[in-house]
Amino acid sequence: MSGDLSPCMSVLQGGLSPAALGELMPMFLWLDRHGVICAAGPTLTKILGPGPVVGTAFESHFHLRRARARRHEQDETHPGGRKLILMLLSHPEIGLRGTAVEVGPAGAEGMLLNLTFGIHLADAVREFGLTEGDFATSDLAIELLYLREAKAAVMDELRALNGRLEEARRAAERQALTDPLTGLANRRAFDGALQKAVRAQTQGGAPFALVLVDLDHFKQVNDRMGHAAGDQVLNWAAGILTEEVRRGDVVARTGGDEFVLLLRGAIDRAALQTLGRRMIARLEEPCVVDGTPCRISASIGIAFSRDYPVPEADRMLADADAALYDSKRGGRGRCSIHAAGAAA
Amino acid sequence: MYGLINKALQAFLTENYGAALWSRVAHALGLGPEGFEAMLRYDDRLTEELIDTAACVLDKPRAALLEDVGAFLATIEPLRRLLRFGGSDYWEFLFSLDELQGRGLMTLPDLELPELSLRSESGGRFVIEVRGPIAGWGAVMAGLLRAMADDYGALVLIEAAAPSGGLERVQVMLLEAAYASGRRFDLALPPTRVPA
Numbered sequence: 001m002s003g004d005l006s007p008c009m010s011v012l013q014g015g016l017s018p019a020a021l022g023e024l025m026p027m028f029l030w031l032d033r034h035g036v037i038c039a040a041g042p043t044l045t046k047i048l049g050p051g052p053v054v055g056t057a058f059e060s061h062f063h064l065r066r067a068r069a070r071r072h073e074q075d076e077t078h079p080g081g082r083k084l085i086l087m088l089l090s091h092p093e094i095g096l097r098g099t100a101v102e103v104g105p106a107g108a109e110g111m112l113l114n115l116t117f118g119i120h121l122a123d124a125v126r127e128f129g130l131t132e133g134d135f136a137t138s139d140l141a142i143e144l145l146y147l148r149e150a151k152a153a154v155m156d157e158l159r160a161l162n163g164r165l166e167e168a169r170r171a172a173e174r175q176a177l178t179d180p181l182t183g184l185a186n187r188r189a190f191d192g193a194l195q196k197a198v199r200a201q202t203q204g205g206a207p208f209a210l211v212l213v214d215l216d217h218f219k220q221v222n223d224r225m226g227h228a229a230g231d232q233v234l235n236w237a238a239g240i241l242t243e244e245v246r247r248g249d250v251v252a253r254t255g256g257d258e259f260v261l262l263l264r265g266a267i268d269r270a271a272l273q274t275l276g277r278r279m280i281a282r283l284e285e286p287c288v289v290d291g292t293p294c295r296i297s298a299s300i301g302i303a304f305s306r307d308y309p310v311p312e313a314d315r316m317l318a319d320a321d322a323a324l325y326d327s328k329r330g331g332r333g334r335c336s337i338h339a340a341g342a343a344a
Numbered sequence: 345m346y347g348l349i350n351k352a353l354q355a356f357l358t359e360n361y362g363a364a365l366w367s368r369v370a371h372a373l374g375l376g377p378e379g380f381e382a383m384l385r386y387d388d389r390l391t392e393e394l395i396d397t398a399a400c401v402l403d404k405p406r407a408a409l410l411e412d413v414g415a416f417l418a419t420i421e422p423l424r425r426l427l428r429f430g431g432s433d434y435w436e437f438l439f440s441l442d443e444l445q446g447r448g449l450m451t452l453p454d455l456e457l458p459e460l461s462l463r464s465e466s467g468g469r470f471v472i473e474v475r476g477p478i479a480g481w482g483a484v485m486a487g488l489l490r491a492m493a494d495d496y497g498a499l500v501l502i503e504a505a506a507p508s509g510g511l512e513r514v515q516v517m518l519l520e521a522a523y524a525s526g527r528r529f530d531l532a533l534p535p536t537r538v539p540a
Contacts, residue, residue, distance in 0.1 A: 125531045
């Protein structure tokens with residue numbers, strides 16, 4: 001420093017009082033040449049207390065994790081400060097950072113440190129019960145705490161909104177894939193399941209059977225007893241079909257009195273035939289609607305994926321349909337399985 | 345604008361007058377009982393309609409209704425806390441109102457809060473000018489300022505003043521900033537569990 005100092009500079013050289021320093025930097029520390037604290041800002045005093053802080057060693061409170069010289073680009077001769085990363089020994093989870101500068105020529109008067117909590121702010125505020133008065137007016141701590149809570153409130157709202165939208169999306173999807181009358185899968189859902197089964201089979205997955213079920217004599221029930229009764233019969237039939245298949249199989253209603261089943265897993269032609277007959281037998285039992293017994297039956301046509309070197313959805317549907325036609329032509333109430341190798 | 349404001353009105357009506365009353369209001373507006381989503385955007389006209397419908401159903405003057413809404417806002421804990429970040433006492437809080445709009449924008453970059461401008465007059469008298477996208481923000485602020493005075497434990501007299509130059513105005517007489525102990529406010533909340 002040269003001889004003619006401005007009045008401002010001489011005041012600074014004369015030294016600011018610790019109280020004034022504390023007002024500007026509530027988290028300052030003044031260490032003497034031996035690392036003993038000779039003054040501390042009010043907030044640091046609160047944090048390092050209880051008990052006297054002045055006169056104790058810096059090392060008894062802090063662990064210095066890193067120190068790095070800050071380069072001073074405008075003034076090469078300026079000794080520059082050091083950037084410090086510290087840890088509080090009493091609270092190892094709370095980190096601090098700050099700048100240290102030398103006081104007096106060649107640090108004869110020790111070192112001045114100004115610290116901040118940085119990202120550990122909220123933890124420190126909670127842990128030490130800090131209030132607004134513990135921060136310098138120029139500190140953005142309060143804004144940071146404000147933002148943190150405002151962000152949390154917005155995120156909570158968005159998270160809840162996303163949950164509700166997802167729920168609505170799933171409900172819409174369910175609706176789009178469900179037959180509203182019976183609650184079974186609809187044609188769209190069935191087509192998806194069939195495509196998946198075909199893909200799985202070509203990749204060496206389990207074989208499956210495609211079962212078309214057409215109710216016989218249903219039209220008469222509808223004509224004689226009305227649509228409401230017809231709907232009850234459809235629901236009853238849907239219940240029987242669902243009971244006869246395994247979990248993981250798909251039962252869909254694809255038309256007025258048409259149902260399609262996708263049966264997966266270990267299954268052979270004999271078992272399919274038995275299952276078909278049993279379903280027909282159960283559907284032929286009288287269904288009582290409003291005290292009146294209704295009698296229907298069913299015709300079934302089946303295509304079995306094992307019968308195809310490479311199964312294709314359309315081909316199998318056509319073959320099952322041909323088998324169904326055989327059942328109808330054979331007098332209804334029958335179950336036919338498409339013969340392996342036969343053309344549709 | 346954001347459904348946030350409509351949602352606050354919905355919460356006010358539901359909590360103070362019951363779900364049935366809210367359903368009536370929602371029905372009159374052509375909404376389902378689930379009402380508004382805070383983070384979705386709605387037409388400003390819907391907010392106007394909502395206020396008018398609620399005032400009509402409750403048979404209450406619009407300004408009185410909005411004052412009650414303002415007081416209600418200050419009781420929503422997360423919102424109360426955000427407001428308390430404005431200052432350590434009511435006097436500082438009043439001066440933070442100039443920044444309220446900016447603070448809102450810091451939270452949500454397109455949140456339309458009213459622009460407030462505080463003028464300090466002699467003898468502890470303040471006048472707050474309110475410029476908002478919806479007529480009635482002045483009344484909301486009057487209710488909110490009164491409730492926040494209780495929160496800070498300040499003794500105040502607040503009244504909506506006559507609008508001038510197209511601005512709504514609220515007059516605050518701060519009699520005593522630290523009259524009662526007020527409600528507790530910790531700068532940092534205890535750590536919360538992460539929602540699943």
